[in-house]
Amino acid sequence: MGFYPNTLDVLIEKFASLPGIGKKSAQRLAFYVLTMNYEEAENFANAIMQAKRNIRRCKICQNLSEDDICPICASDTRDKEIICVVSEPKDVFSIEKSHEYKGVYHVLHGVLSPANRIGPGDIKIQELIDRVNNGSVKEIIMATNPDTEGETTALYISRLLKPYGMKITRLAYGVPVGSNLEFTDEATLTRALEGRIEI
Amino acid sequence: MGFYPNTLDVLIEKFASLPGIGKKSAQRLAFYVLTMNYEEAENFANAIMQAKRNIRRCKICQNLSEDDICPICASDTRDKEIICVVSEPKDVFSIEKSHEYKGVYHVLHGVLSPANRIGPGDIKIQELIDRVNNGSVKEIIMATNPDTEGETTALYISRLLKPYGMKITRLAYGVPVGSNLEFTDEATLTRALEGRIEI
Numbered sequence: 161m162g163f164y165p166n167t168l169d170v171l172i173e174k175f176a177s178l179p180g181i182g183k184k185s186a187q188r189l190a191f192y193v194l195t196m197n198y199e200e201a202e203n204f205a206n207a208i209m210q211a212k213r214n215i216r217r218c219k220i221c222q223n224l225s226e227d228d229i230c231p232i233c234a235s236d237t238r239d240k241e242i243i244c245v246v247s248e249p250k251d252v253f254s255i256e257k258s259h260e261y262k263g264v265y266h267v268l269h270g271v272l273s274p275a276n277r278i279g280p281g282d283i284k285i286q287e288l289i290d291r292v293n294n295g296s297v298k299e300i301i302m303a304t305n306p307d308t309e310g311e312t313t314a315l316y317i318s319r320l321l322k323p324y325g326m327k328i329t330r331l332a333y334g335v336p337v338g339s340n341l342e343f344t345d346e347a348t349l350t351r352a353l354e355g356r357i358e359i
Numbered sequence: 360m361g362f363y364p365n366t367l368d369v370l371i372e373k374f375a376s377l378p379g380i381g382k383k384s385a386q387r388l389a390f391y392v393l394t395m396n397y398e399e400a401e402n403f404a405n406a407i408m409q410a411k412r413n414i415r416r417c418k419i420c421q422n423l424s425e426d427d428i429c430p431i432c433a434s435d436t437r438d439k440e441i442i443c444v445v446s447e448p449k450d451v452f453s454i455e456k457s458h459e460y461k462g463v464y465h466v467l468h469g470v471l472s473p474a475n476r477i478g479p480g481d482i483k484i485q486e487l488i489d490r491v492n493n494g495s496v497k498e499i500i501m502a503t504n505p506d507t508e509g510e511t512t513a514l515y516i517s518r519l520l521k522p523y524g525m526k527i528t529r530l531a532y533g534v535p536v537g538s539n540l541e542f543t544d545e546a547t548l549t550r551a552l553e554g555r556i557e558i
Contacts, residue, residue, distance in 0.1 A: 163451075163452040163455045164423070164452060165413070165414055165423055165424055165425045166425065167406075167409045167410045167413045167414055167425060168410055168414055170406050170409065170410070171406045171409070171410040173406075174402065174406045174407075178388055178391055179387060179391055180384060180387065180388075181388075185379060187449065188378060188379065189377055189378070189379075189380075191447075191448070191449065192377055192378055193407055193410060193411060194410060194411065194414055194423065198411060201407055201408060201411040202408065202411075203373065204373045205404040205405070205407040205408050206404070207366070207369050207370045207373045208370060208373075208392055208400055208403055208404040208407075209400060209401065209404050210366045210370070211366045211367055211369070211370040211389065211392060211393060212392060212395070212397060212400040212401075214364070214366045215364055215366055224363070224364055224367060224393065225364055226364045226365065226366060248390075249390070250386065250390065252362075253362040253363060256362045257362060
C-alpha cells in the first residue's frame with residue numbers, strides 16, 4: 161500500500177492474515193487498535209502471547225488445556241470407560257454445554273480429507289488407539305460432524321477399533337429440536353425416519 | 360463461558376471487543392492464534408505494540424504518522440497554501456491514492472454529531488483555525504463525507520473560516536465514474552444536474 165505509516169501497514173497485514181478478515185476489516189481493526197489506550201493495547205498483545213504460551217494439548221485426550229492433563233481427564237467424576245471422539249476442541253465445549261455427557265473425550269484435531277491431503281497420520285488417531293490399548297474402554301461415541309469428511313473419518317476409525325470388541329456408537333441423526341419440518345432437508349428427514357423411536 | 364481454558368477465554372474476549380467481531384468470529388480468531396507457531400504469534404503481538412508505540416499524530420495536520428511531522432507536511436513539493444479537510448486518516452489515504460491532489464491535509468478525527476454528543480471541542484477544529492492564523496492559506500477544500508454529519512461539519516467550519524477571506528470549496532457531487540444512472544439515487548442525480556459542466 162505504502163500510503164500508511166509502515167508500522168500501521170504491518171499491523172493491517174497481520175489482521176488481514178487472520179481467517180475471514182478481509183483488507184477493509186483489517187484496516188478497521190488496525191485503526192481501532194490505535195484508538196485504544198496504551199494499557200488496552202498491551203492487554204490485547206499479552207492475551208495473544210499468554211494464550212500461545214499457556215495453552216497446550218492434554219496428554220490424554222488432546223483437548224486444549226492449561227495443564228498437561230485437562231480438567232475433564234483429571235476429574236474423578238467422569239467415566240473413563242466412555243470416550244467421545246470429536247474433530248475439534250470447540251466440539252468438546254459444545255457437548256459440555258449440554259451438561260448431559262459424563263464420559264471423557266478424544267480430540268482428533270482434524271478429519272480425514274483426501275482433497276486436502278489429510279490422511280490418518282495427520283490427525284490424532286494413533287493416540288486414540290493407544291488409549292484403547294492401555295485402558296478399559298467400553299464405548300466409543302463417534303461425534304465427528306455429520307458431513308462427508310466427518311462420516312468418512314468416523315467409519316475409518318470404527319473399522320480400526322472393531323477388533324477391540326467394545327461398543328462403537330454414532331450421534332443420532334434427526335430433526336433438530338425446535339426446527340420446522342418444512343425447512344428440514346430430505347437427507348435429514350430420511351435419517352430421522354430411519355432412526356424413529358417408539359413413544 | 361467457563362468451558363474454555365482461562366487464557367483462551369481472555370483472548371476470545373479481547374477479539375470480541377474489537378468492532379464488527381462477534382462471539383463466533385472471536386472464537387475462530389482465538390483458535391487460529393493457537394495454531395500459529397510461536398514466532399508468528401509473537402510477530403502479531405509485537406505489531407500491535409509497535410503500531411501503538413510508534414504511531415502518533417502529525418503536529419501540523421493531525422494525520423497518523425511515525426514522526427512528529429508527517430511526510431506530506433514535511434514535503435517540499437506539496438502546496439502548503441491549500442488544505443484539504445477530512446474527517447478520518449483513512450480519507451487522506453483514499454485521496455492520496457488518486458495521485459491528483461498536491462496540497463496538504465487537515466484531519467478532524469471525527470465529525471460534529473449532536474446525537475453522539477460530539478461538539479466542536481471534540482474534533483480538531485481549533486488546530487485548523489490555528490493553522491489558518493499562522494500560515495498563508497489560500498484555499499480550504501472541505502472533503503468530509505457527503506452525509507448529514509459530514510455536511511454539517513463542513514458548513515460549521517466554513518462559517519468559522521469565512522472571516523479569514525480565503526477560498527472555501529467542497530468536493531463536487533455527482534454520478535460516480537463507471538456507475539449506472541438507473542441505479543443512482545435521486546439526491547445524487549439532483550446534485551449532478553445542479554453541478555453540470557459544459558463540455
